[in-house]
Amino acid sequence: MRIELRQRTEDSRLMVWLSPLLALGLTLVFGTVLFAALGHDPLRALHVYFVKPLTEAWSLEEIVVKATPLALIGVGLALVFRANVWNIGAEGQYTVGAICGSVLPVMLPDLQGPLLLPAVLVCGALGGMAWAAIPAFFRVRFGASEILTSLMLVYVAQLLLDWLVRGPWRNPEGYNFPESRLFEADAVLPALAGRMHYGTVLALVAVAALAIVLGRTLKGFEFRVIGAAPRAGAFAGFSERRSIMAVLAISGGLAGIAGIGEVSGTIGQLHPSISPGYGFTAIIAAFLGRLNPVGVLFASLLLALTYIGGEAAQVSLGVSDKIARVFQGAILIFVLACDVFIRYRLHFQPMRRPAARAEDAP
Amino acid sequence: MTGFEAVVLTIVTAATPLLIAALGELVTERSGVLNLGVEGMMIVGAVTGFAGAQLTGSPYLGVIAAMAGGMALSSLFGFLVLRLAANQVASGLALTLLGLGLSGMIGEAFIGQPGLKLERIDIPFLTDLPVVGTILFGQDPLVYASVALAVCVSRFLFHTRAGLALRAVGNNHASAHMLGVHVIRTRFLAVLFGGACSGLAGGYLSLAYTPQWVEGMTAGRGWIALALVVFASWMPLRAAVGAYLFGGALILQFHAQAEGIPLPSQFLSALPYIATVAALVILSRDQWRARNDSPSCLGQVFVPDR
Numbered sequence: 165m166r167i168e169l170r171q172r173t174e175d176s177r178l179m180v181w182l183s184p185l186l187a188l189g190l191t192l193v194f195g196t197v198l199f200a201a202l203g204h205d206p207l208r209a210l211h212v213y214f215v216k217p218l219t220e221a222w223s224l225e226e227i228v229v230k231a232t233p234l235a236l237i238g239v240g241l242a243l244v245f246r247a248n249v250w251n252i253g254a255e256g257q258y259t260v261g262a263i264c265g266s267v268l269p270v271m272l273p274d275l276q277g278p279l280l281l282p283a284v285l286v287c288g289a290l291g292g293m294a295w296a297a298i299p300a301f302f303r304v305r306f307g308a309s310e311i312l313t314s315l316m317l318v319y320v321a322q323l324l325l326d327w328l329v330r331g332p333w334r335n336p337e338g339y340n341f342p343e344s345r346l347f348e349a350d351a352v353l354p355a356l357a358g359r360m361h362y363g364t365v366l367a368l369v370a371v372a373a374l375a376i377v378l379g380r381t382l383k384g385f386e387f388r389v390i391g392a393a394p395r396a397g398a399f400a401g402f403s404e405r406r407s408i409m410a411v412l413a414i415s416g417g418l419a420g421i422a423g424i425g426e427v428s429g430t431i432g433q434l435h436p437s438i439s440p441g442y443g444f445t446a447i448i449a450a451f452l453g454r455l456n457p458v459g460v461l462f463a464s465l466l467l468a469l470t471y472i473g474g475e476a477a478q479v480s481l482g483v484s485d486k487i488a489r490v491f492q493g494a495i496l497i498f499v500l501a502c503d504v505f506i507r508y509r510l511h512f513q514p515m516r517r518p519a520a521r522a523e524d525a526p
Numbered sequence: 527m528t529g530f531e532a533v534v535l536t537i538v539t540a541a542t543p544l545l546i547a548a549l550g551e552l553v554t555e556r557s558g559v560l561n562l563g564v565e566g567m568m569i570v571g572a573v574t575g576f577a578g579a580q581l582t583g584s585p586y587l588g589v590i591a592a593m594a595g596g597m598a599l600s601s602l603f604g605f606l607v608l609r610l611a612a613n614q615v616a617s618g619l620a621l622t623l624l625g626l627g628l629s630g631m632i633g634e635a636f637i638g639q640p641g642l643k644l645e646r647i648d649i650p651f652l653t654d655l656p657v658v659g660t661i662l663f664g665q666d667p668l669v670y671a672s673v674a675l676a677v678c679v680s681r682f683l684f685h686t687r688a689g690l691a692l693r694a695v696g697n698n699h700a701s702a703h704m705l706g707v708h709v710i711r712t713r714f715l716a717v718l719f720g721g722a723c724s725g726l727a728g729g730y731l732s733l734a735y736t737p738q739w740v741e742g743m744t745a746g747r748g749w750i751a752l753a754l755v756v757f758a759s760w761m762p763l764r765a766a767v768g769a770y771l772f773g774g775a776l777i778l779q780f781h782a783q784a785e786g787i788p789l790p791s792q793f794l795s796a797l798p799y800i801a802t803v804a805a806l807v808i809l810s811r812d813q814w815r816a817r818n819d820s821p822s823c824l825g826q827v828f829v830p831d832r
Binding site: 167169171250252298302306307308309311312313315316317319320323324326327330331444445447448451483484486487488489490491492493494496497500501503504507508 | 562602606609610611612613615616617619620621623624625626627628630631634745746749752753756790792793795796799800802803806807809810811813829
């Protein structure tokens with residue numbers, strides 16, 4: 165028996181949406197094996213990890229809090245990936261967004277007023293944009309691969325944050341902890357309910373806006389054409405360079421908003437670990453959500469569940485919280501594997517029977 | 527030991543993991559497969575290598591465990607992109623994310639344990655020679671292995687039939703397929719070789735460079751190795767030169783700190799990453815050359831028809 169891939173004449177639209185569900189099923193199977201290997205009762209462990217957080221109010225709240233940055237970054241990534249641009253440095257844009265957004269609240273703590281919060285958010289967005297503009301510029305001007313440059317800048321951004329909170333921005337009343345001063349009330353994103361804050365509203369707006377841009381506007385069509393067929397796009401008069409700059413700026417800006425939103429809405433100050441890898445997990449959200457803004461929203465909620473489930477598993481089962489990363493990685497691997505069904509049909513070919521081949525010629 | 531010797535020694539040990547990982551990725555990319563999972567395979571190699579050495583008591587068995595760990599992860603990648611024709615960029619990223627998670631889980635039991643160190647070779651008389659003694663004759667075995675590997679990979683790629691076939695697969699998979707070269711098999715072997723090298727590079731970190739397990743200890747070296755392949759224009763011996771340059775950038779921070787240069791340590795730590803970006807930009811400027819050097823089918827999916 166040999167497995168052969170046969171290209172479908174048309175991509176299967178059903179499989180586009182079935183594939184993530186299939187991947188989730190496989191992830192659960194993988195989870196069963198993993199927990200059994202770790203010596204836990206798999207059913208109980210999976211219940212603790214994936215079901216219990218959905219039954220309690222505080223953990224549902226926490227899922228929304230964690231899904232907010234994921235969705236903000238993820239929709240931006242859906243846009244860049246659609247344009248066939250590989251921005252994998254969203255974590256860095258998130259960090260620089262958080263830094264730039266914090267300039268006003270940290271350096272001018274006496275500044276107050278209703279305009280402060282919008283200014284903080286705009287600074288965050290601009291910071292993320294500027295950080296994403298670096299690889300964009302290097303790509304369009306010098307042809308340097310944005311994959312490696314954007315990723316390298318993540319490390320630079322994290323070191324910059326580390327330096328700021330240990331050096332010039334360290335809280336004078338902070339007992340030498342590496343953290344900035346707390347944001348004053350006017351610079352804090354107001355709470356919606358409990359721990360949830362208005363960043364979630366921003367995320368929903370971003371999802372809606374990008375769904376419209378990608379699905380209903382000429383610009384969105386342009387990005388998609390450039391991504392799918394750059395030559396065709398060039399003949400249609402679309403500028404590849406401008407598209408690259410535009411999509412990177414938008415996704416960087418959204419990552420920046422996610423960064424400052426998290427700092428202003430959830431944490432309240434800068435410190436070296438403002439992100440449990442949101443910028444990388446959002447890549448998974450983008451793929452799991454089929455590079456579709458609304459899909460990304462649901463994927464973000466699911467990935468937020470993997471974070472919360474990881475914490476729950478650590479507390480009640482005593483397994484490492486790194487298990488969240490393992491599940492996240494596994495989800496992406498399974499969804500990429502299942503995506504094979506979108507473009508190909510699996511064909512099981514009995515070995516050494518060439519005669520069978522003649523009849524199924526197209 | 528003089529100051530000069532000490533500097534050269536640290537550059538060599540910093541460069542060795544970069545060189546090993548870059549050579550593996552170079553062969554993989556020469557076959558037309560872009561595996562962005564180097565960082566993930568490296569960190570898994572670092573933890574399996576450390577665990578192997580701790581459990582068996584032999585750093586050499588640790589080295590083998592490191593290679594096995596990298597290979598295991600790369601075979602998963604190979605299955606995804608070669609058998610299931612998955613997107614190579616996304617699959618490589620998935621591999622890195624999975625590798626970072628897995629290594630953290632496996633490594634949790636080993637945090638804080640003193641590791642076993644691959645001993646440096648000590649040849650009587652030769653190692654005692656002034657200046658060149660320790661640099662040439664007093665390194666750990668993997669340093670020599672990495673230099674030998676660079677020469678072997680170069681010989682293999684450009685002076686053997688199998689190497690020619692591998693490059694053919696990377697430059698024009700359709701033609702290679704027509705000529706009877708087994709494209710998928712060739713690529714799978716190249717991916718496995720890349721995985722073994724990445725794992726070994728990770729093992730070098732946890733068995734020779736700093737013999738201990740620290741979470742995330744690869745600190746982006748896998749990504750720097752990827753950049754190094756571009757920097758070397760896919761030539762193994764140039765990769766060796768590049769690795770020593772980047773190794774120099776990596777350890778410059780420690781010496782600068784020791785010299786009392788009044789820059790915050792974070793700026794010096796950022797230097798290798800900034801240097802990598804600068805190197806990529808400078809090398810990509812010549813578009814024609816950049817296009818000529820890279821394997822033409824790099825990153826492209828191949829599905830054999832019949």
